[in-house]
Amino acid sequence: DAKTTQPPSMDCAEGRAANLPCNHSTISGNEYVYWYRQIHSQGPQYIIHGLKNNETNEMASLIITEDRKSSTLILPHATLRDTAVYYCIAPGSGNTGKLIFGQGTTLQVKP
């Protein structure tokens, strides 16, 4: 499983875009990158995942660099309810594929 590195914390003003970076320099060619978030005391929530191309859904956009060594999760218009811990995970190929949660990035959205 590829190791991921994220900043421990970030702040964002309400209504602005939140850009959360993730480094996964050891990722292999067929490993997906997943993003989950966990709002305080709730279960983790799936946000988005991608392999090579940029992805967008109703929650966020995922930008993956061409060399696949890093990615950025973009919340286009952050709200106070987006305050959470955001986890970037590369579950790995083969039979592992386990979700190994790192420490994540605590995003604080401020009014």
Next chain:
Amino acid sequence: DTEVTQTPKHLVMGMTNKKSLKCEQHMGHRAMYWYKQKAKKPPELMFVYSYEKLSINESVPSRFSPECPNSSLLNLHLHALQPEDSALYLCASSPFSLKETQYFGPGTRLLVL
């Protein structure tokens, strides 16, 4: 419907008690998981069931005993727990395997006295 339900929401138990946590999903998923999350730490995988068979046990102590009676239901039986087992216990499911998106329940917050 992407809902995983867990009961109870909260549980307090003594070290000599036997209790069970329950997890249910009706999405037709064939893989189900138990995670443990201590305060201010990320979730850690405990068990994986695939097609109702235990496929991964992450060296979890035997005082935790999982059970998958059918494809929709996952239980975690607890016996002789220690105070350090107090944590949020999360259940998740995915369509077929580990390599797919997992959907998590809200968790059961367990306090062992």
